[in-house]
Amino acid sequence: MALAFPTHDQWWWAPVAVALLSAAVLGSRPRLAFLVGLGHGFGFFLPTLSWSGIYVGNLPWIALATLEALYVALMCLVTTVVQRPLLATRWRPLAFAAVPLAWVLQEWARGTTPFGGLPWARLAFSQADSPLAPFARYAGAPGLTFAVACVGVLLHVGAVWLSHRVGRPRPARAAAYPVLAGVLVLLALAPAAAALLTTPPTDGRKVSVLMVQGNVPKPGLDFNAERRAVLDNHVNGTVRAMEGRSEPPSLVVWPENSSDIDPLKNQDAAVDVQAAQAAARAPLLIGAVLDGPGRYVSNASLFYRPEGGAPERYVKQHPVPFAEYIPYRSFFRNFSDKVDLVARDFVKGDRTGGFEVPVRGQDPYWIIPTICFEVAYDGLMRESTVQDGRQANILAVQTNNATFGFTAESEQQFAISRIRAIEHGRSVVHVSTVGVSGFINPDGTYTSKTSLFTPAARFGEPVVRTEITPSDRIGQLPEYAAAGATAVLLALSCGLRRRNARVRRTPAGPAAPVDHEKEPAVATPSVS
Structure with a gap:
């Protein structure tokens, strides 16, 4: 599974991994399924989330990987609880259907709990270059995860059916596999057909945008120790980009933390920002850390208009726990003194952001800011897009990857931003303090991609669009549908379990109750 994600980018391993995990769990007892899922989770999350401990040590990294792995372990446990009563009945094909449903629910759970969750490293986010990627437009990231998992289960079913064909005489239940395979083909390939037969629209009015990746003096947690240098980098990058250019862009976008000196309270920082705006002759969207309210600080996007005046602001709605605020600080200090690196907690914003960008001689458009990890949260991205869905807009993902x-x-x-572009039918200006930055088209393709830890300023022409995609319209319906279908399967399994444990009568008299859990496990061919 880890190979499916950047920077390996071998997306086809995702369905293969689902198939192998499905084969390993099928017919297993719950405790064994839990351990198998835990092993898969560690093997996946430890390498994929290794960046979380790059400067803070192994403990936070391993703790995060363990937490995420537990969700996969619970998914496997629930899956086998649903499957086991079904495997010895005519409902056997439904046992396989539990797998893609469980993947959607598992990602939903770990993307919302605890402390708001971490919806990172989802199946959908491995598919930016996959033929399935356009399906995100119709069912969002949860629907894309479901499609990938269906392909994986189809591979598992195909291997099982083939083993019955070439192995010992086929048992009666093997006749169900062609029917199951047909159903799974429809489930798995319908999204692929939708993706292949339709192309995400990329039409719209082009606007000129300048993004500036100013870079930092050095990577690490102390990147903001030289806050003035970071701000100067972005000011100088803007000024240099505009040298010799007669036509100003419609907008200039700086990344998160491009000004960790509060420009609303520090006059020197305010003068620098004004100098950059004067050079660009255009509205300026910057990422800034603001002092306040009270004992807190704010991670904000500030929008400066050419005519001057106080900037409009958007405050990040989902600060990252243990990075931007410390829940239960005194308790977690017992495990690591790194919690005190966050000296002041970031406040939580209470509304979505959107700024109207004036364009000389044309209709204005809206820029919708998203700050850093917020791009991974379905609800935040959907609300941000739909709130001004009738207004032509583009999305800005402002991030800081120096840490x-x-x-x-x-x-x-x-890669997440690329999936979001397809999902919401919008251009995305993805700009980082240190990279990777780039302009992403509504079909997930990109231009002007930058490298890590290099200063860069790029002009692009993203299209502004007004469409509300099918994914935006259905919202959380895929997750609700997965929860409902899983509840039905669980109820059916419980009914079968009770029936299998009933007292059976024979001509010789009553027999002892038969406990399904103590019966021999259903024999299933191993798939490797």
Whole structure:
């Protein structure tokens, strides 16, 4: 599974991994299934999330990987609880259907709990270059995960059916496999057909946008120790990009933390920002850390208009736990003194952001800011897009990857932005303090992609669009549908379990109750 994600980018391993995990769990007892899922989780999350401990040590990294792995372990446990009563009955094909449903629910759970969850490294986010990627437009990231898992289960079923064909005489239940395979083909290939037969639209009015990746003096947690240098890098990058250019862009976008000096309270920082805006002759969207309210600080996007005045602001709605605020600080200090690196907690914003960008001689458009990890949260991205869905807009993902060094985190985040572009039918200006940055088209393709830890300024022409995609319209319906279908399967399994444990009568008299859990496990061919 880890090979499917950046920077390996071998997306086809995702369905193969689902198939192998499905084969390993099928027919297993719950405790064994839990351990198998835990092993899969460690094997996947330890390398994929290794960036989380690059500068803070192994403990936070291993703790995070363990937490995420537990969700996969619970998924496997629930899957086998649903499957076992079904495997020895005519409902056997439904046992396989539990797998893609469980993947959707598992990702939903770990993307929302605890402390708001971490919806990173989802099946959908490995598919930016996959033929299945356009399906995100119709069913969002949860639907894309479901499609990938269906392909994986189809591979598992095909291997089982083939083993029955070439192995010992076929048992009666093997006749169900062609029917099951047909159903899974429809489930798995219908999204592929939708993706292949339709192309995500990329039409719209082009606007000129300048993004500036100013870079930092050095990577690491102390990147903001030289806050003035970071701000100067972005100011100088803007000024240099505009040298010799007669036509100003419609907008200039800086990344998160491009000004960790509060420009609303520090006059020197305010003068620098004004100098950059004067050079660009255009509205300026910057990422800034603001002092307040009270004992807190704010991670904000500030929008400066050419005519001057106080900037409009958007405050990050989902600060990252243990990175931007410390829950239960005194308790977690017992495990690591690294919690005190976050000296002041970031406050949580209470509304989505959107700024109207004036365009000389044309209709205005809206820029919708998203800050860093917020791009991974379905609800935040959907609300941000739909709130001004009738207004032509583009999305801005402002991020700072300096704290993750030369790891895969930047590429993983860029891949998420590519899926979001398809899902919401929008252009995305993905700009990082240190990279990776780039302009992403509504079909997930990209231009002007930058490298890590290099200063860069790029002009692009993203299209502004007004469409509300099918994914935006259905919202969380795929997750609700998965929960409902799983509940039905669980109820059916419980009914079969009770029936199998009933008292059976024979001509010789009553027999002892038969406990399904103590019966021999259903024999299933191993698949490797």
